Amino acid sequence: MSKLSTFFSLAAGVSDRLREARTRLGLKQVDLAAFGDISRATQVSYETGVTEPTTQYLRGIESAGIDIPFILFGHDKAEFEEISKPGQDVNWTALQQAYESVEFFCLRVAPLCPARYRWQMVSQLYRHLLERASSGSMPVSDHEANEVISQAWASYGRS
Incomplete structure (x- = not known):
């Protein structure tokens, strides 16, 4: 398995990384929920692993500065840029x-x-x-x- 395909293996712990990324940015749950166009209750369910975040939500929170590769794969954008070729992106x-x-x-x-x-x-x-x-x-x-x-x-x- 190549380094890039290993990078794109979705890692367990999405809810924990979502909470960690939010707190790194100093955002409250209600703040991130607004970026994701969801309710605070839904944000809580994402952060506790009760439900899974949708791609629409992930697109929304990316505009808040959330590092989506970190959330999904457990690697930050810097690691991605280090191993990727120009023009490659998440499909x-x-x-x-x-x-x-x-x-x-x-x-x-x-x-x-x-x-x-x-x-x-x-x-x-x-x-x-x-x-x-x-x-x-x-x-x-x-x-x-x-x-x-x-x-x-x-x-x-x-x-």
Whole structure:
């Protein structure tokens, strides 16, 4: 696995890093919630790991100075710039597709799936989407996405 693909492995602890990033900037929960266009109660649920942040929220809080790579991957922007080539960036469309596919799967199949494992499934699907896009293959179908998620979920009990 390359250094860049390792960098893009979604790390457990999103809620802890979100809280840490907010406090580093000296923001209150209600302040960051305003940037993310959510309620304070939703902000609290994101910071406690009860619910997962949406990509729309992440885009909003980025304007507050929140380091999104740190939140998602556990690495700050400086580390990213150190290992990345010019022009590489997070594929927000693929990340949103991965997140929404996993959320839909969990609502139907695994409603008690822990947040930390959901992010691992998002990471696996995101990498799959990026690999398919880089190979010039057809876009990933909903069926194929569900297969990737199902395989990840099946391995959950064994990890």
